[in-house]
Ligand SMILES: Nc1ncnc2c1ncn2[C@@H]1O[C@H](COP(=O)(O)OP(=O)(O)O)[C@@H](O)[C@H]1O
């Protein structure tokens with residue numbers, strides 16, 4: 001589904017990603033771990049198409065097609081979803097209005113009519129219930145005055161509404177207490193299927209107890225320095241990132 | 251489509267004026283220039299009573315002595331008042347019984363504007379008095395209104411049919427000598443609307459008027475007079491678009507509202523005149539005097555969405571004369587390219603326990619300048635006056651400007667006045683967030699702008715709010731893609 005080949009990317013002359021190789025197949029869950037500043041969010045942004053980052057070398061394929069030239073909204077229409085580490089506020093635009101616009105814009109891109117109001121309503125209700133989001137929350141301005149946890153839950157709510165092919169979750173666990181973590185993880189797991197793939201970016205093993213990955217990669221200084229199965233996350237937790245750093249130096 | 255500040259700026263600059271078309275309807279036009287004879291000729295053409303002619307001449311003499319104001323935060327080439335033709339009426343000037351009789355070209359114009367009378371008639375509860383090139387050519391829903399004793403007609407007709415009302419109230423809120431443009435308007439106003447709601451009557455529908463400027467080089471001088479008698483209520487909508495022209499068109503309207511004891515007037519405007527091309531050429535000069543007078547327990551709300559005009563100079567105001575009266579001002583002003591807007595309000599607190607609210611949302615793009623200028627004045631007799639003002643500015647790009655000039659004058663210590671102001675910028679992160687969710691940059695800007703303007707959009711009647719949202723999108727979006 002997603003294939004990244006020797007990807008080098010940076011910003012304003014600064015090199016951040018220094019040769020990433022990653023292949024994600026349908027049905028798989030990949031975890032990307034690594035210390036602060038190692039380039040996890042940058043990788044997520046580059047996949048989603050943030051223009052500030054410049055791709056110096058390498059390429060990104062989605063279903064066998066190069067996507068570097070694709071606008072971010074087109075990538076979204078093609079099934080890429082990014083749950084942001086720091087979701088932005090849009091004052092005056094309600095959660096409902098925003099998601100309605102997002103869904104209908106995607107439908108428009110596929111040549112479909114707007115989703116009928118009753119269908120939209122039903123879907124919103126269903127997904128809100130799944131993520132234990134109450135009705136009042138949906139009428140609030142997008143992310144304005146939301147707690148860290150509410151922002152993350154709202155991201156996953158949007159993911160559930162959009163049902164993406166490839167979901168990238170950037171530190172969705174930060175700011176969530178243990179109950180919220182379980183609810184969110186449950187929402188994510190509902191999306192898992194043989195046609196979908198998920199990339200979970202996290203610092204901690206904690207989330208991976210709930211969203212169990214097939215593969216774990218450790219990112220350090222813009223490179224994937226170690227890959228393995230889910231046990232790698234446990235090992236990391238135990239030994240710390242210094243262990244990986246030492247291993248790479250050695 | 252990727253988004254950078256640079257690209258956004260370009261997009262905004264390539265925006266074409268949607269309603270840029272011109273209808274060729276033969277007109278009966280007076281020679282250019284202004285003198286006493288022209289003023290008399292206008293009055294004569296309209297078959298006005300002598301008191302009206304005299305009133306106009308008095309205004310003209312006052313105007314001659316006045317100088318154009320300089321103080322607004324706008325610069326423009328002053329109109330040559332002798333190069334303007336002050337009267338233009340559609341040649342075929344019939345009173346239509348049905349739409350079939352209406353000039354098909356005119357109907358076509360309405361269709362382009364999206365206000366075909368056909369639709370309007372069906373639109374529940376909206377009566378439309380269309381002012382096209384200064385003379386009313388179509389009026390609907392008159393019967394329903396007449397049953398309630400409501401008068402809604404052109405001001406020319408009101409001068410003929412209801413001279414006592416007009417004579418009593420015209421100039422009572424905006425006197426001829428009020429300002430340069432008000433004096434000019436008083437001398438030469440061609441037409442406009444008149445509305446009277448009798449005591450205790452609640453007007454059952456939104457009254458609405460569409461103004462258009464259509465004749466090359468014709469200044470448009472509308473005069474609107476709305477009188478809400480004791481305990482009555484009316485919601486009045488004014489909206490307009492203009493054809494694209496390459497010479498500046500002057501518009502100097504006067505709107506007077508009178509809310510007698512316990513009455514309420516809601517006056518909403520969506521204004522979309524040609525703002526000039528991307529070089530700043532052409533476009534309408536909009537110098538408007540709008541003022542409302544509140545007697546005891548009366549309330550006046552001004553709501554406006556301003557997206558058009560090359561130069562806008564406009565301060566809908568409330569004179570809170572009666573005790574416990576309320577004045578409100580809700581405004582969205584969008585400027586793009588080289589547009590300049592200097593708008594705001596004046597709230598004059600004279601009575602006791604008077605209250606005013608000001609919510610102003612300014613959106614600037616391109617090389618435009620957007621100023622809010624507001625005055626809150628509390629008279630010495632005005633015990634317990636209260637005002638709340640909030641002025642928010644949204645900037646797009648680095649070449650536009652937003653300015654806020656709040657003036658507060660209080661002569662009574664019991665006054666409570668609050669002022670809040672914010673300035674924000676549409677961020678690349680906001681755009682990228684929307685893009686990531688499948689919303690392209692154009693739509694994203696519309697969404698963000700609508701969110702920013704929501705408090706004001708919510709004040710508009712439903713059908714108008716939809717139109718206003720569309721206008722915001724039109725005025726800010728480029729041809730992205
Ligand atoms: N917009 C930016 N401008 C300049 N440097 C950036 C920008 N975004 C990220 N970086 C830098 O790139 C490196 C990787 O950042 P990031 O991808 O956010 O790491 P992580 O998500 O793993 O914590 C850091 O050194 C960070 O300072």
Ligand SMILES: [Mg+2]
Pocket residue numbers: 040041042085170171
């Ligand atoms: Mg990060």
